[in-house]
Amino acid sequence: MSAAAAPAAAPPDPLLVRVTGVVKEFATRSASPFRRERLQAVAGVSFGLRRGETLGLVGETGCGKSTLARCIVRLHELTAGELLFDGADLSRATQSELRPFRRRMQMVFQDPYGSLNPRRRVGSIIGDPFAIHDVAAGRERMRLVQVLMDLVGLNPEHYNRFPAEFSGGQRQRIAIARALALRPELVVCDEPVSALDVSIQAQILNLLVDLQRELGLTYLFISHDLAVVRHVSDRVAVMYLGRIVELAPAGLLYASARHPYTAALLAAVPAFEPGARSRRAPLVLAGDPPSPLEALRGCRFHARCPRAQARCRAEEPALESRVGDDPGHLTACHFPLADGEAPGPATGSGA
Amino acid sequence: MTPVAPIRPRGPWRLASERIGRDRAAIAAIATILLAALVAVAAPLFAALTGHGPAEQFIETGLSSNGIPVGPGHEFWLGCDGLGRDVLVRVVYGARISLLVGVLASLLAVVCGAVVGVSAAWYGGTLDALLSRLMDAVLSLPYLLLALALAALVGPSTGISVVVIAFFNWAAVGRVLRGEVLAIREREYVQAARALGAGHARIMFVEILPVVAPTAIVYATLLIPSSIGFEATLSFLGLGVPPPTPSWGNMLADAMAYYKVAWWLLLFPGAALLAITLAFNVLGDSVRDVFDPRFERSVARARGGAA
Amino acid sequence: MPAPAAAGVRLLDVRDLAVSFRTPDGIVEAVRGLSFGLDPGRTLGLVGESGSGKSVATAALVGLAPGAQVTGLALYLGRDLLTLPAEELRAVRGRGVAMIFQSPMTSLHPLYPVGWQIVEMIRAHEPVPTRQARARAIELLGHVGIPRAERRVDDYPHQYSGGMLQRAMIAMAIALRPRILVADEPTTALDVSVQAQILRLLAGLQRELGMAMILITHDLGVAAETADEMLVMYAGRALEQATTPDLFARPSHPYTRALLRSRPRLDAAVARLTPVPGQPPSLIALPAGCPFRPRCAEAVERCAKTPPLVAIGGDEGHDAACWLVGEGTA
Numbered sequence: 001m002s003a004a005a006a007p008a009a010a011p012p013d014p015l016l017v018r019v020t021g022v023v024k025e026f027a028t029r030s031a032s033p034f035r036r037e038r039l040q041a042v043a044g045v046s047f048g049l050r051r052g053e054t055l056g057l058v059g060e061t062g063c064g065k066s067t068l069a070r071c072i073v074r075l076h077e078l079t080a081g082e083l084l085f086d087g088a089d090l091s092r093a094t095q096s097e098l099r100p101f102r103r104r105m106q107m108v109f110q111d112p113y114g115s116l117n118p119r120r121r122v123g124s125i126i127g128d129p130f131a132i133h134d135v136a137a138g139r140e141r142m143r144l145v146q147v148l149m150d151l152v153g154l155n156p157e158h159y160n161r162f163p164a165e166f167s168g169g170q171r172q173r174i175a176i177a178r179a180l181a182l183r184p185e186l187v188v189c190d191e192p193v194s195a196l197d198v199s200i201q202a203q204i205l206n207l208l209v210d211l212q213r214e215l216g217l218t219y220l221f222i223s224h225d226l227a228v229v230r231h232v233s234d235r236v237a238v239m240y241l242g243r244i245v246e247l248a249p250a251g252l253l254y255a256s257a258r259h260p261y262t263a264a265l266l267a268a269v270p271a272f273e274p275g276a277r278s279r280r281a282p283l284v285l286a287g288d289p290p291s292p293l294e295a296l297r298g299c300r301f302h303a304r305c306p307r308a309q310a311r312c313r314a315e316e317p318a319l320e321s322r323v324g325d326d327p328g329h330l331t332a333c334h335f336p337l338a339d340g341e342a343p344g345p346a347t348g349s350g351a
Numbered sequence: 352m353t354p355v356a357p358i359r360p361r362g363p364w365r366l367a368s369e370r371i372g373r374d375r376a377a378i379a380a381i382a383t384i385l386l387a388a389l390v391a392v393a394a395p396l397f398a399a400l401t402g403h404g405p406a407e408q409f410i411e412t413g414l415s416s417n418g419i420p421v422g423p424g425h426e427f428w429l430g431c432d433g434l435g436r437d438v439l440v441r442v443v444y445g446a447r448i449s450l451l452v453g454v455l456a457s458l459l460a461v462v463c464g465a466v467v468g469v470s471a472a473w474y475g476g477t478l479d480a481l482l483s484r485l486m487d488a489v490l491s492l493p494y495l496l497l498a499l500a501l502a503a504l505v506g507p508s509t510g511i512s513v514v515v516i517a518f519f520n521w522a523a524v525g526r527v528l529r530g531e532v533l534a535i536r537e538r539e540y541v542q543a544a545r546a547l548g549a550g551h552a553r554i555m556f557v558e559i560l561p562v563v564a565p566t567a568i569v570y571a572t573l574l575i576p577s578s579i580g581f582e583a584t585l586s587f588l589g590l591g592v593p594p595p596t597p598s599w600g601n602m603l604a605d606a607m608a609y610y611k612v613a614w615w616l617l618l619f620p621g622a623a624l625l626a627i628t629l630a631f632n633v634l635g636d637s638v639r640d641v642f643d644p645r646f647e648r649s650v651a652r653a654r655g656g657a658a
Numbered sequence: 659m660p661a662p663a664a665a666g667v668r669l670l671d672v673r674d675l676a677v678s679f680r681t682p683d684g685i686v687e688a689v690r691g692l693s694f695g696l697d698p699g700r701t702l703g704l705v706g707e708s709g710s711g712k713s714v715a716t717a718a719l720v721g722l723a724p725g726a727q728v729t730g731l732a733l734y735l736g737r738d739l740l741t742l743p744a745e746e747l748r749a750v751r752g753r754g755v756a757m758i759f760q761s762p763m764t765s766l767h768p769l770y771p772v773g774w775q776i777v778e779m780i781r782a783h784e785p786v787p788t789r790q791a792r793a794r795a796i797e798l799l800g801h802v803g804i805p806r807a808e809r810r811v812d813d814y815p816h817q818y819s820g821g822m823l824q825r826a827m828i829a830m831a832i833a834l835r836p837r838i839l840v841a842d843e844p845t846t847a848l849d850v851s852v853q854a855q856i857l858r859l860l861a862g863l864q865r866e867l868g869m870a871m872i873l874i875t876h877d878l879g880v881a882a883e884t885a886d887e888m889l890v891m892y893a894g895r896a897l898e899q900a901t902t903p904d905l906f907a908r909p910s911h912p913y914t915r916a917l918l919r920s921r922p923r924l925d926a927a928v929a930r931l932t933p934v935p936g937q938p939p940s941l942i943a944l945p946a947g948c949p950f951r952p953r954c955a956e957a958v959e960r961c962a963k964t965p966p967l968v969a970i971g972g973d974e975g976h977d978a979a980c981w982l983v984g985e986g987t988a
Contacts, residue, residue: 075542098548102548106546109542110539115540128557198707200933202922202931205931265850269850272882285855
């Protein structure tokens with residue numbers, strides 16, 4: 001998707017966010033004080049986020065999805081790569097240069113117990129954006145806060161309460177209200193329902209969908225839960241070890257996954273019918289994902305891939321549309337799966 | 352839009368004070384401390400009541416013919432010391448010094464520790480490395496030796512006592528608060544504030560300080576008794592409050608010459624010192640329990656869907 | 659649920675279990691009137707959301723719920739665990755009932771090698787020499803799928819990944835060949851690909867050792883794949899109990915049905931989810947009657963009285979605690 005870097009001529013860029021070759025490394029503590037190890041959490045990711053769409057980002061622990069999200073809202077500095085928000089280059093912007101953009105992009109965090117300061121009243125927490133950006137104060141701020149509380153389905157009379165007095169689902173509504181206060185264009189949702197009970201998840205998912213329609217929001221929706229991602233997303237990107245390995249419209253990805261990793265992930269999800277897995281010809285991914293610390297050559301998935309061949313160990317596949325696929329269906333694999341093919345050993349030429 | 356009802360729900364601070372109210376040991380400790388404070392404030396009243404000034408010597412009535420101090424009795428309720436001074440009045444005046452030095456030194460230590468510890472953790476990098484080493488250095492000083500040297504150099508005074516005690520205690524507070532802030536700065540609510548565009552000062556004062564405040568309060572409460580003890584030690588060694596101003600420490604020092612014949616010289620200031628330090632320690636323990644996040648969490652969980 | 663033919667004594671027979679805690683804010687009734695049975699080789703899925711009492715119930719059975727008031731009867735091979743002396747109960751834990759927990763990262767002591775902890779556990783229950791216990795630890799680690807177990811045995815917990823730690827916990831749990839394995843959210847902290855591995859491992863070990871298993875989970879999908887029978891809990895009470903195929907074929911309690919409806923599906927796009935309205939209840943001062951009543955779309959006046967768990971018509975062993983199903987409509 002690197003070709004998308006060329007700026008569009010017409011003013012309304014269909015892409016709200018363009019990410020090109022983004023890399024994020026962390027220095028890690030190593031056993032030897034003289035050797036600084038570097039952990040590459042995001043290893044060169046490119047994609048675009050269309051206005052008004054929901055892009056789902058799935059992957060397992062440590063695949064870099066949360067780090068990528070934090071790079072996009074610039075809670076992290078980028079190690080390399082380019083980040084364009086509505087045409088403005090934010091890749092190297094300082095915190096003060098970012099301030100006006102903070103109103104336009106917001107984040108909802110995973111843990112509704114961790115994302116609200118336990119010592120502050122809810123009204124004051126939701127009013128933060130108004131205070132920080134000098135939008136409203138006093139009675140006017142309180143009125144706006146109560147409008148927001150009403151919008152996300154909270155009782156506006158509860159503005160004086162403390163977070164501890166709310167259940168997990170209600171807390172997530174508070175966090176959503178805070179994120180929406182300044183009517184942002186982009187909302188990055190980092191596992192917004194993972195910490196919630198099943199019976200509450202649907203409430204929050206419906207709320208997010210409704211708010212998107214009402215306010216024309218663009219979502220980057222991060223989750224490890226493939227069913228949840230399918231439900232909310234227009235397009236889905238699958239990450240593995242800091243890279244996007246597959247990106248496709250949601251229906252296509254779930255119906256005809258091309259990357260063996262995507263297929264394996266889908267096969268690992270428990271179904272809702274008893275005994276369903278035995279009928280599904282399972283592929284259980286062996287082992288754990290390798291550490292992002294290890295220097296990797298070739299395809300990042302090759303060590304766990306049942307189809308891996310010599311080429312996969314030597315040459316990293318590019319994320320691109322495969323012959324015969326929908327042009328919006330991108331796969332980074334030398335030997336992608338055909339429709340309905342089980343992710344067993346590759347039989348032939350593949351690509 | 353529903354009209355707004357003025358609800359003031361129980362916040363963390365309210366909850367904490369309610370929990371303290373249910374803790375009998377804490378109530379007893381608070382009562383002891385309040386009593387001591389009251390007595391200290393009313394010290395001149397005791398002097399007027401007995402007609403004995405705190406430094407006034409009563410050679411005729413206070414000492415027996417061979418110079419031995421008289422014991423507790425009608426005129427001197429808690430007896431006299433070796434110079435014929437009223438022990439009751441001196442213990443009461445000593446409470447002023449002990450409380451003043453204890454509270455002031457603890458406050459100074461906590462404020463300095465908070466400023467250094469919080470800035471070290473928040474700004475990180477070189478500043479953190481520098482301030483952390485400074486705290487390590489202070490913590491590794493042989494405090495009694497240095498205190499002795501310092502007091503000997505500038506001469507004993509109450510003000511110096513406060514500064515010396517604070518100087519040797521702030522680093523411990525700083526180190527603890529630094530650790531807390533290091534943990535808090537990675538919390539999602541701080542990240543959320545950053546994502547909203549909040550600046551350093553706002554994050555510090557709105558998000559971080561209220562969260563570390565309980566720790567600081569617990570530390571302050573626990574520092575008071577040790578400061579009182581430290582002051583007594585300095586005075587005992589003749590390096591704290593200069594005579595003839597009475598302090599429990601120098602009263603105990605004076606008692607050393609007489610305790611075989613005059614037990615009251617040791618008992619009353621000693622008991623007062625013990626009572627007040629015990630009270631502050633008990634209170635500190637209760638305050639810590641009351642702010643214990645585990646306790647808070649279990650309550651929060653149990654209240655679950657109360658809202 | 660067919661009772662075993664042998665002697666009629668069940669492996670585990672829990673009757674009318676109630677667990678409560680005293681807190682500063684009032685008495686928390688974590689479990690109320692819970693009854694279930696377990697036979698060798700079977701898996702019971704205890705399904706519920708946070709606060710449903712599913713974990714507390716099993717912890718209380720083996721005396722691992724400190725500060726809890728526990729009443730009722732918990733017959734393990736005919737002996738009541740709730741009145742067993744501490745020493746005998748300790749023997750039951752480990753040899754009789756072993757447990758694994760949600761968070762393997764905190765279930766092992768960080769300062770001792772994994773193998774050493776297994777050795778100590780074996781030696782706490784059996785008088786075997788260290789060398790022999792160590793050989794068994796290595797064999798166990800290999801058995802649960804730790805590669806190069808003879809080398810990894812001396813590693814510390816932080817050198818294991820989350821999935822490997824859970825495997826090590828399982829190795830420790832099965833070391834004494836327990837009759838019952840209680841797995842409390844064993845895969846919740848793990849990724850789906852690792853979750854699938856662990857569930858497969860558990861199923862294999864169970865077949866091999868003939869253990870009974872209690873699988874505690876909030877994930878209906880995990881329970882569907884693993885459990886023979888399921889018990890759906892809510893606010894400390896059992897609301898529905900059935901064989902797994904039956905529960906999914908004919909979910910009868912409004913709560914079970916609402917739960918199933920509220921999940922997005924992997925295999926089909928759903929236009930809009932049907933959430934369960936309202937919030938989970940506070941366990942202090944629960945209202946009388948059916949605990950789900952405040953959130954139930956079908957609640958009627960009668961629900962103010964607590965419905966008993968009774969057989970619904972049709973299938974053997976399918977019970978629900980709802981006035982609208984069961985005897986009334988059978």
